[in-house]
Amino acid sequence: MASVCLILQVRLAVDAIIMAEGAERKEQLAAWTADKKQVSAYAMNLPQIDNGVIVPPSGWKCVKCDKKENLWLNLTDGMILCGRKNFDGTGGNNHAIEHYKETSYPLAVKLGTITADLEAAGNANLHCEGFEISHIIIFFA
Secondary structure, rough: OHHHHHHHHHHHHOOOOOOOOOOHHHHHHHHHHHOOOOOOOOHHHHOOOOHHHEEOOOOOOOOOOOOOOOOEEEEOOOOOEEOEEEOOEOOOOOOEHHHHHHHOOOOOOEEOOOOOHHHOOOOOOOOOOOOOHHHOOOOOO
């Protein structure tokens, strides 16, 4: 019986060690949560057009060239456009940049950096990017 008790005590001690957060991890968490998140000046008064655009949870493509990678969602009008063209010709076709130059709509978020379940993503995660969840939710069904 004593050996069973000892085994149980050792197991509890091992579990406590495994579950304990080290000092380094605690410092990382404290530094991350202590950072003041700045909201973009553009996000403070971001105009949003309720134009009926609904972004599907997948299958995204640029509305101008059908590219399916390096896509950006404009937070004013919901347009999905490809990003910058790289020096070697890879990447997008600059459609998101061209759209900004045409409209001056200031904020976009890279698709793939947000989840389809926006409530699960949490407002804090989105806020640290300079905008609020309310800027995105308008375009998702």
